[in-house]
Amino acid sequence: NAGVTQTPKFRVLKTGQSMTLLCAQDMNHEYMYWYRQDPGMGLRLIHYSVGEGTTAKGEVPDGYNVSRLKKQNFLLGLESAAPSQTSVYFCASSYPRDRRSGANVLTFGAGSRLTVL
C-alpha cells in the first residue's frame, strides 16, 4: 500500500518551460488536492477534485491547470513556468469524511520540489 505517490521528486525548469506533476493514490479516495508550500506562507490550496472528471480552483490557481481523468490520478500542469512558482508541491487525497471522525483527513505525498530559474 503506497498511499500517495508524487513524481518527479525534484525538477529544475527555465522560465517559460512547461511541465506536469503526477500524483497517484491507491486508497480509493474520492477527493484529491494540490497544495504548494512556501516559507512563511504555509500550505495553500491550488486546485482540488471531488471525483473523477471534476476539478475546482483553490486559493492560488493562477498559472496552473489540473486534470483528473482517472480516480487514482491527479495531474498538475504548469504551462509557462515563472520564478514565482518555485515551491514545494504536495498532493493529497481523502474520503469526503473520515469514517471514524467525520472530519476531512488528508493523506499527503512526500512532495515535489520545483525550482524555476
Added chain:
Amino acid sequence: QKEVEQDPGPLSVPEGAIVSLNCTYSNSAFQYFMWYRQYSRKGPELLMYTYSSGNKEDGRFTAQVDKSSKYISLFIRDSQPSDSATYLCAIPRETGFQKLVFGTGTRLLVSP
C-alpha cells in the same frame, strides 16, 4: 488578519521537556481542529483532531481548544528527539466540502 496564525519558531527544548504549540484563529464558526506533523522533506501527516472545546489526549500528546479565545494548543509531554518536526494546525474553512486552512507551522527542535 489571517484566518489561522501560528508562531513559526523554531522552538528549541531539551529532551524530556513539556512543549506547548499554539494557533489562533479568526472564524468562530470553525467546529473541529487538527494538528499535522511534518518531518523535514516529507509530507504532513495527521497527528490529532478534536471537536469543539476541551481536551483530547493521545499518549504523550494533548490537544486543547478554547473556542471563547479562538485558541488551540498542542502539548507534548516528555518530548523526544524524534518529535523534532514542524507542527501545523489545520481548520476546515466551511461545511460541505471542507477546505482546510493551515497555519504556517511551528518548527520544533528537541535536543538529546
